[in-house]
Amino acid sequence: MAVVKTATTLEEMAQDLAERASENLKGVILDLLRTGVDVGREPLLLECSLSGLRDSTGNSIDQIRVASIGLDARVSPPVISSSPIGHQTSLIGRKREPSPKRRKLTELGSEHARTFDQEVHNFVVTSQTGGDVGTAVRTELTPQHQIMQRSTLEKFLAGIWQSIYSGIKLDPTEIIEQWQAIESSGQPRLLTTERDSAFRRPSAAQTSFERMNVLTRKVSQASRTCRSLEVIVQAHWVQCFDDRVAELTLSLPREKAKKQTIVEACMGFSWSEKELRNKMGVWRGYHDIALSGGWAALVFAGMGLYRFCKYRSSFTAGTFDTLKARKHRFEVAADTLHPRWRHLLGIIGRPTERKYTGHPHDWVVAGPGDEALPLPKTYHQWDKDFSYTHLDEANIDADFWGASDPRTVSSPSSDGAYTCDTCGEHQSDDPTANYCSCFPNLYGSVKAVPAPVQIFRTPNGKNNGLIACCTVESGAAIGEFIGQITSGLADLDVMVGQTDSTTYQIWQGRQGNHTRFINHSCRPNSEYERFVWLGTQRIVLVSRGVRAEEEITVDYSDVYWRDLDKVCLCGHSQCRYNKRGGNLPVAPAPS
Numbered sequence: 129m130a131v132v133k134t135a136t137t138l139e140e141m142a143q144d145l146a147e148r149a150s151e152n153l154k155g156v157i158l159d160l161l162r163t164g165v166d167v168g169r170e171p172l173l174l175e176c177s178l179s180g181l182r183d184s185t186g187n188s189i190d191q192i193r194v195a196s197i198g199l200d201a202r203v204s205p206p207v208i209s210s211s212p213i214g215h216q217t218s219l220i221g222r223k224r225e226p227s228p229k230r231r232k233l234t235e236l237g238s239e240h241a242r243t244f245d246q247e248v249h250n251f252v253v254t255s256q257t258g259g260d261v262g263t264a265v266r267t268e269l270t271p272q273h274q275i276m277q278r279s280t281l282e283k284f285l286a287g288i289w290q291s292i293y294s295g296i297k298l299d300p301t302e303i304i305e306q307w308q309a310i311e312s313s314g315q316p317r318l319l320t321t322e323r324d325s326a327f328r329r330p331s332a333a334q335t336s337f338e339r340m341n342v343l344t345r346k347v348s349q350a351s352r353t354c355r356s357l358e359v360i361v362q363a364h365w366v367q368c369f370d371d372r373v374a375e376l377t378l379s380l381p382r383e384k385a386k387k388q389t390i391v392e393a394c395m396g397f398s399w400s401e402k403e404l405r406n407k408m409g410v411w412r413g414y415h416d417i418a419l420s421g422g423w424a425a426l427v428f429a430g431m432g433l434y435r436f437c438k439y440r441s442s443f444t445a446g447t448f449d450t451l452k453a454r455k456h457r458f459e460v461a462a463d464t465l466h467p468r469w470r471h472l473l474g475i476i477g478r479p480t481e482r483k484y485t486g487h488p489h490d491w492v493v494a495g496p497g498d499e500a501l502p503l504p505k506t507y508h509q510w511d512k513d514f515s516y517t518h519l520d521e522a523n524i525d526a527d528f529w530g531a532s533d534p535r536t537v538s539s540p541s542s543d544g545a546y547t548c549d550t551c552g553e554h555q556s557d558d559p560t561a562n563y564c565s566c567f568p569n570l571y572g573s574v575k576a577v578p579a580p581v582q583i584f585r586t587p588n589g590k591n592n593g594l595i596a597c598c599t600v601e602s603g604a605a606i607g608e609f610i611g612q613i614t615s616g617l618a619d620l621d622v623m624v625g626q627t628d629s630t631t632y633q634i635w636q637g638r639q640g641n642h643t644r645f646i647n648h649s650c651r652p653n654s655e656y657e658r659f660v661w662l663g664t665q666r667i668v669l670v671s672r673g674v675r676a677e678e679e680i681t682v683d684y685s686d687v688y689w690r691d692l693d694k695v696c697l698c699g700h701s702q703c704r705y706n707k708r709g710g711n712l713p714v715a716p717a718p719s
């Protein structure tokens with residue numbers, strides 16, 4: 129292991145070595161696990177030693193043991209289910225089991241059925257248990273897992289996605305508004321309307337808390353926006369520095385041109401050369417990130433940006449290729465979720481108009497570095513008029529169901545309350561009255577953020593698919609299966625839902641959400657579960673442990689494939705349907 133050259137203090141050197149060791153450790157342990165050794169039941173001991181060291185006279189030193197780290201027995205091994213594919217029932221999906229979060233490890237079956245396509249494959253509802261599909265793994269991530277699983281680059285990328293998909297608003301008008309408010313009234317503008325306050329008669333502490341919530345949000349937002357402006361300007365400064373060096377190089381040797389440019393900069397900043405060089409190192413990092421991953425990567429980089437650029441342990445060609453490959457994906461998400469973020473670029477004279485408009489899923493992200501494609505274009509070969517309406521919640525077909533919702537399974541208690549039949553807690557759409565947190569990103573919380581997923585061009589003939597931007601831990605919801613709640617459709621792909629009294633169809637052909645783009649895999653990383661929210665049956669797509677940048681897949685079930693004249697392209701070594709008679713081209717547009 130080479131000692132890092134850029135470290136200026138022992139602490140930095142230690143930090144760099146520790147980061148690089150943790151980056152490599154996961155791969156080493158994974159290789160070991162793949163040999164079939166059994167871990168997870170006994171405490172483990174990790175011994176670390178360092179070799180390749182020299183003493184102050186340059187003589188090599190034998191290997192030194194630097195640490196002996198005990199890992200307790202909380203490493204949960206995956207479980208391979210071996211039960212055969214089971215029977216069909218009239219239930220869709222697996223019913224959510226009580227308190228899944230408290231289970232350490234649970235075997236789950238693959239129990240869902242789905243169809244789409246132009247042929248008739250009504251989604252029949254199966255409840256299969258395990259079988260060759262059922263590598264059901266539901267483990268809680270221990271702190272050790274989390275540390276070992278993510279490299280510095282992965283953490284940096286996760287930081288970008290998290291801030292794009294978080295509630296933050298990057299908009300220069302935020303700062304201007306704050307400033308104008310302070311200028312005109314002598315204090316930041318605090319918003320709670322008088323009507324609200326009078327109506328609710330809040331206590332003094334509540335009023336003060338509400339006002340501070342607003343002020344703190346506004347100031348944090350303004351400061352986050354300023355931080356983005358700062359890194360944009362600093363990255364652009366590096367470009368101007370390089371341009372000035374290039375200009376001076378026309379009349380001076382390169383080293384002298386660089387020296388003169390540094391002196392000019394020191395004068396401008398009133399800094400010593402050492403101070404400038406230290407800052408420049410980090411700013412060059414910002415510049416390189418913007419150059420490869422685009423401005424969105426830099427603007428939305430999370431808290432780790434400074435460290436990432438200061439220690440540069442991940443500054444390899446591979447990192448910049450990775451960022452380059454994500455450039456348009458970051459832009460699709462940033463442009464559609466933060467329509468004004470590009471206004472920040474106005475400060476350095478860059479175009480401020482957004483490239484990708486509309487809904488995040490109006491765009492299909494393509495191969496590494498390729499621009500995203502408009503969604504309808506990816507279906508033109510099957511349907512010239514393809515269009516898709518993105519729904520936040522299911523749309524009941526009033527022609528068939530009138531004003532009733534066929535998914536209703538229970539009524540509220542006499543006081544109008546609903547109780548979750550999974551966790552037993554009180555459910556409410558009002559976050560202050562809701563205590564059910566079975567799927568907090570879908571129900572009962574303050575404004576759900578969009579799922580960090582994108583529609584992507586699959587490289588192997590499945591047309592589009594769904595890719596996860598960030599890791600989705602096992603047991604977390606990826607989305608609700610949403611579409612038109614209807615009945616009586618024939619010759620179309622639908623999911624069939626059933627309650628004790630009614631059978632209904634969910635059709636996603638022209639309206640729905642991201643779950644419509646999920647492909648089948650014989651080894652899926654997600655599954656459907658039935659869940660009841662406020663007395664209404666829902667079908668929730670739940671992760672079995674999806675890694676960042678992985679395609680999200682589900683098992684469509686044997687029922688779906690039984691009558692389908694296609695081969696499965698999931699590519700899994702244990703694929704059940706890749707050796708079939710038919711090999712028709714994939715025709716994925718459901719109509």
Ligand SMILES: C[S@@+](CC[C@H](N)C(=O)[O-])C[C@H]1O[C@@H](n2cnc3c(N)ncnc32)[C@H](O)[C@@H]1O
Pocket residue numbers: 243244245589590591592593644645646647648649694695696697698714715716717718
């Ligand atoms: C719900 S759509 C999934 C999204 C679809 N790939 C698209 O571009 O719209 C279902 C259709 O995708 C295709 N598909 C999904 N999984 C597949 C697989 N493992 N192998 C081949 N085709 C698949 C089939 O055409 C299927 O009818």
